[in-house]
Amino acid sequence: MIEIRNLVKTYKTKKQTVVGVDNVSVTIKKGEIFGIVGYSGAGKSSLIRCLNLLETPTSGEIIIDGQDFTKLTSKELRLARQKTSMIFQHFHLIKSKTVFDNLAFALKAAHVPKAKIKPRVVELLEMVGLSDKADSYPAQLSGGQKQRVGIARALANNPSVLLCDEATSALDPNTTKSILKLLKKINEELGLTIVLITHEMEVVKEICDRMAVMQDGKIVEEGPVYDLFAEPKQPLTKQFIETILQFELPQHLVESRRGKLIKIQFKGSIAEESVVSEVFQRYKVRGNILHGKIEYIQDVPLGIFIMELIGSADEIEAAIRYITAKTQSLEVLEDVA
Ligand SMILES: Nc1ncnc2c1ncn2[C@@H]1O[C@H](COP(=O)(O)OP(=O)(O)OP(=O)(O)O)[C@@H](O)[C@H]1O
Secondary structure, three states, rough: OEEEEEEEEEEOOOEEEEEEEEEEEEEEEEOOOEEOOOOOOOOOOHHHHHHHOOOOOOOEEEEEOOOOEOOOHHHHHHHHHHEEEEEEEEOOOOOOOOOHHHHHHHHHHHOOOOHHHHHHHHHHHOOOOOHHHOOOHHHHHHHHHHHHHOOOOOOOOOOOOEEOOOOOOOOOOHHHHHHHHHHHHHHHHHHOOEEEEEHHHHHHHHHOOOEEEEEEOOOEEEHHHHOOOOOOOOHHHHHHHHHOOOOOOOOHHHOOOOOEEEEEEEEHHHHHHHHHHHHHHHEEEEEEEEEEEEEEEOOEEEEEEEEHHHHOHHHHHHHHHHHHHHHEEEEEEEEEE
């Protein structure tokens, strides 16, 4: 478990003091994948870099598995850092060393006995699917393969926490997916806690259990990813969710509508029920689905549809009451009746 309490990180420049992290308190549970999103300058890097003391916090506490990282001696800190390893957007591999030697280097640095290094490297390469690249140099690898080496190196000394600093931001969408899949596998198989920072909601949607949204050094909202997708409360969270769930109707559809435009959100198992077809059977209304999308967030469906309901005012009202009761989420967008 990671407990961040009243964390403050400020930077003193010649002219001014800049606040990177502004009194953040958050608890990250053991074994979960926790995503931190925010625009550039929100303080994400400052926060994650404080977690393994790459940045020294100005004040506050960082307690990982019961140990306050801010109170360690430099020797204790070296050992503690092995518990919280990190992967980076630009991989940070040693260019002059082969993949094998990059991994062996991390083990040597942690004083792993020589005899144990080779079998561990072989094991790590297998874990990340790069057994055939042991003798390649970083320049001979694709971005995704380089990040796999980065992940193997981060896992070398059996950390309990993996920190990911925009780990997929330099990768194309397909490679991003494969790296996220690998992170999920590691999380499940090794029980590793993963903290990742990103500006991409796709990443959070794909693998995170819980998330926090940062702005101006503060966490403005946090919670389970599904809940924040289904019911974002803060304007900034809504903005991020809309990058995935927003859709606008083409103007000609809005202009040619004949009934009532409604937006329905289906959460969880209700998304798999036939609420809409039931409405057409029960009430004298006709309808068109004008737009719709079902997103699966950690395999749980979240559907959003825009429909036009056509019929008498009474029947439309009754249909709306029925859908509202079933979904708990219906918004009337436009009314021409
Ligand atoms: N070394 C530094 N010296 C001075 N100011 C800094 C330093 N590092 C970060 N900052 C400032 O702290 C604030 C938060 O920056 P930070 O890099 O943590 O944000 P971020 O959300 O990670 O943004 P990005 O995604 O662009 O990296 C910004 O105002 C930034 O200018």
